[in-house]
Amino acid sequence: MLEGIDDIGWAGLEHAYGGAEDVPDMLRAACSPDPEGRERGFEDLASSLCHQGSVYAATVAAVPFLAELALHGPGGPLEPLWLLHGAADGHGPEYLECRRAVSEALPQLLGLARHADREVRRAVLWVIAACEDRSLPLLPLLRARWDEEEDDEVRADLLTALGLLEVTPTVREARSRKLLTEVVGPRTRRAAITDLLRTAPLPLPADLVDAAADAYGAAPDDETHHPWPDGRYRRLEERLLDDPEAALRAARRGMPLAWEITRAWRDREHEVLPLLTASVTGGDLCRIARVGAEVPGGGTAAWLVPFLVSPDPAERVVATYTAVRLRVPDALGLVLRLMEELPDETATLRTMPLSDEQVVPAAVEVFGEAAEPVAARVAACLRTEWVGVLRHFPHLAADRVDELVRLLPASAPVLGALGPAAGPRAARALLEGARRGDIPSALAHAKVTGDASAAVGLLRTALEGRSGEAVEAAGALGPGAAALLPALEPYLRRSTRESRASAATTIWRITGRTDDTAPVLARQIAASGAYHAPQLSALRTLTAMGTLPVEARPAVERIAHSPRRVVHDLFCDGSPSGDVAARAAARELLAVT
Structure with a gap:
């Protein structure tokens, strides 16, 4: 094996990490009689030659040796076939060369289509399909294997490969349609329906949608990382989502599409919410909160009660947050109870995916002035995590200026919202914060005193250091930041659209241009x-x-x-x-x- 490997100028080729002079050693490691050595060799080859789907000049040169390993390597053909699939299915400037190299190696690998290990037989099919049009001469072989293969998973992959390569659409459709009338394995049936839906016109036929939901129930495979060419293959769930009515129909028959429908389509929340809450788990609550934020809300939610009284503090926090977004009766009462029972968790708990959102700010956002009892509790028990909500209730903040000063810099926006009413002590504290480089304190000082000089000085220094935060902050000063225009104008010519747009917004706020x-x-x-x-x-x-x-x-x-x-x-x-x-x-x- 590996004859001629040293005749290749590997140092002049590149892989994911630079020069490819180490590829021969990786290939030799993949030939090792030691299983651990082989494993390391294949891991290094996969990382270097097919790095996150990218292929390189070194990948092209390695293909013939990977084919040798598939045929004669001591570890069997599976791992080399996976690498060959990655080479044929990769992207990057050399992807066409890689695909050509793999297709040229395919004839010697076709005997593996009858290998005793079904995973090997499947991997060969993936490699053939990944070569796309270059594999068209192999259609007769695939048709012959279809007549011989008995394993359900391999037949499903055979059917998919045939469907992707078949040059006569009527032949492909007739094959898959016929399978729906026969007794076949669940994965083969699912592959037939997936093949038919892939090219079915929109709106998708109801009989196929129902068949798809039933097939998914019988074979609920996770196709998140499928082996088929993305340009041609469509996952069953993905294709159903092209038609929102079809997706809803399938979801009502048990397919887990409800959340994905709301991610793909607008104005479907009222239809999807009952599906999400029908068999809710704790992990679903954040999704329900998002969907609930877009429906009228205000109704009871009996399904939420077990989570609201859960012994798990994290679950109670997220459940209360969900109640707020759904605007259930007494949602504000639930927030107040949580603030009293679990103040630390309500203020600081981070549960994924509920990371930055918190119950108390959400209550104020959703209920507005009606959330004053929550804001009053915040004013009575000030915490840095809650203090921001008092910007919306300045009359409550006005009575707690001394305490707010002690919470700086977190309370700077609240003091700024009070304006001159914050008083001289707050102004002095904010000026000290500005001198320490805190931009929110500097902006609040300008609002409290009417003097923007401290903020302008701080922002000028930050702008010279190319601070995006400083660009946006300058806009908050409005015309008072006119002295910063010479530092801001160059941002209109920055390399990223986001930087230019941020500068444009700020300059307009200052000048009206x-x-x-x-x-x-x-x-x-x-x-x-x-x-x-x-x-x-x-x-x-x-x-x-x-x-x-x-x-x-x-x-x-x-x-x-x-x-x-x-x-x-x-x-x-x-x-x-x-x-x-x-x-x-x-x-x-x-x-x-």
């Missing part, structure tokens, strides 16, 4: 397909300006009216989806322009 700031904000909105906080800020700023540049209008129309989500939050902390705020801002912008 729209000629050179509105176009920057418009480009920020128009250039990105995945909307998040910077785009939302740009939408709000253009709304305040009362202008909508032409280049941004198509994107704003999409954000305002798309039936699909345009903001896709990576994590769920129970707060409303960013898509809700984006749509509202886009609609407001269209209304004022």
Whole structure:
């Protein structure tokens, strides 16, 4: 094995970590009679040659040797086949060369399609499918194997590979349709339905949707990391989500699609919430809180009671937070009880995915002035974790200025909201905070005293250090930050759209200029397909300006009216989806322009 390995100029090739001169040693390790040595060799090869899906020039050169290992290696063919699949299915500048190299090695590997180990037979199919059109000459082999194969999992993979490679759609569809009328294994049936749904026109046929839900119940495999080419293959769940009515139909028949429906489509929360609460577990509460934030709410939630009285403090905190988002009767009473029974947990507990959201701020956000009893409890028992809610209740904060000063810098925004009423002691404390470099204290000092000089001095230094926080903070000063314009103007030419848009918003707040700031904000909105906080800020700023540049209008129309989500939050902390705020801002912008 590995004959000719030293004839290749490995040092002139690259893999994920640089020069590939170490690849021969990795390949030799993969040939080791010692199982642990082989394992290390294959781990190193996988990390270097197929790093997170990327392939390299060294990957191309290694393919013939990986094929040798699959045929003759002491550890068997499985791990080399996985690497060959990674090479054929990878991405990067060399992906076509990799695919060609693997397809050229395939003929010598075809005997493994009859290997005694079914996992080996499956891996060969994955490699064939990953080569896509280069594997078309192998269709007769796959058809022959279909007639011979008896294992349900291998037949399912065979059917998928045939479906992806078949050049005659009617032949492919007839094969899969016929299987639905026969007694076949559950995985083969699921593969047949997946194959049919992949190319079925929208809206998806109800009979196929029902069959898909039944097949999923019989074979609920996790396809999160499937081995098939992404450009052609569609997971069963993913395809159903292309049609919200089909996805809801399948969810009502037991498929776990309810949460994913709300992540993909707007205005489906009222249909999905009963599905989520029908068999709720503690881990579902944050999702229910997010969905509940977008429905009218206000009803009873008997299913929530066991979580509200749970002996687990974390579960009680998240359950109370969920009650707030659902606006259940006496939600504020539940918050007050939690503040009394579990003050430390209510203030500081972090439960994933409920990480930054807290019960007390959420109660004020959801109930507004009606949450004054909660704010009064905060004022009576000040904590750094709760103090921010008093910005919305300045009359409660005014009686606790001395205590608020002791909580600086956390209480700076609250003192700033009081303005001159905070008094000279607060002003002195805030000035000390500004001198120590605390930007919120500096901004609050300007509001309390009307003198922005301390804030301007601090922000000028921060801007020279390229601080994004300082750019946004300068905008909060408005015209009082005019002296910072020479330091801010260069940010309009920064490399990232987010930096330029943030600078444009700040400069407009200081000067009222729209000629050179509105176009920057418009480009920020128009250039990105995945909307998040910077785009939302740009939408709000253009709304305040009362202008909508032409280049941004198509994107704003999409954000305002798309039936699909345009903001896709990576994590769920129970707060409303960013898509809700984006749509509202886009609609407001269209209304004022």
